[in-house]
Amino acid sequence: MPEQRPDETGPVGERRVSRPAVPPSRPRSTPQEPVHHRTEQIDLRAGFPPVRHETAQIDLSGGLPGGLPIPPRRTRQGRRLGIDVGSVRVGVALSDPTGTLASPLETVPRARDESDLDRIAALVAEHEVTEVIVGEPRHLSGASGASAREARAYSRALAGRLGGVPVHLVDERLSTVSASGALRANGLDSRRQRSVIDQAAAVVILQAYLDAQQERS
Template identity: 70%
Template sequence: MGTVRVGVAMSDPTGMLASPLETLRRAKDESDLDRLAELVVTHDVVGVVVGLPRHLSGASGASAQDASTYALSLTSRIGDVPVHLVDERLSTVTAASHLRAGGIPSRRQRSVIDQAAAVVILQTHLDTVRASGGRHL
């Protein structure tokens, strides 16, 4: 989750595969949170994953606090749908690597990098849950 844009990804109903959905611009009036809440309802979402930016050392900083506050604000808008904070370290680097491997040049990545990072974060979470024998979101 960024301070300027928020990439949005969704999984298939089985919780196996994450796909990009859209990119939202963070807004002072919190209309981005309203849009996320709308997406939760429209797509019958059963759980939300919010990236928690940590330093490479694992320590939390101001960005992690911002993500936690954002997740709390989203929670108040979506009722009983759980919100999970998930470590997003290196998600943008991984996403950029995947985009390059897919033939998308660096200059064209800007418009989709947030969605691609959201896919990495969600897919990592889905894989972790599945590996631990848990049920998807």
């Protein structure tokens, strides 16, 4: 029998087998002190406190910060239709697509079956009009009479046929007088050309509106 030694795993003269060392135990980490964040107690029994929205007024008259120019105000593009409402005829004028210049378009006879309203609605669709301007005749004092009431009723009836196209009433106290003067200056007798003066009055109404819009923009 080969001689055995207590510190060996086999007979004398054979290779000694090493045993893995036992890893040391990890040191215990000491618990850190808890971190306390200071809070403020709010009493919400009466509801949340009011929120303040404060704004500061900035002067942009000299341009945007950094020298950026202020963009110009955009005006609505599209043709406008001007209307001079009469008891016998309706004068119609049309603007250019930029809404700058008014020109005579057509004279529509008034009809009991309101076919004149249908004709104007067809013109609005044909020329892709974005706004309709109806003259409201008033006295020089500014008071409204039967003609003004007729114009308001006509504009309401027309608006019901135009869907989303807006209809505006504008003061036209001197539109017919101005149209007559313009026709006489061009050598035309307005008394013999009633249909022409109706269109000319619509031009005066529409042009005054376009000029006012240009000044505002």
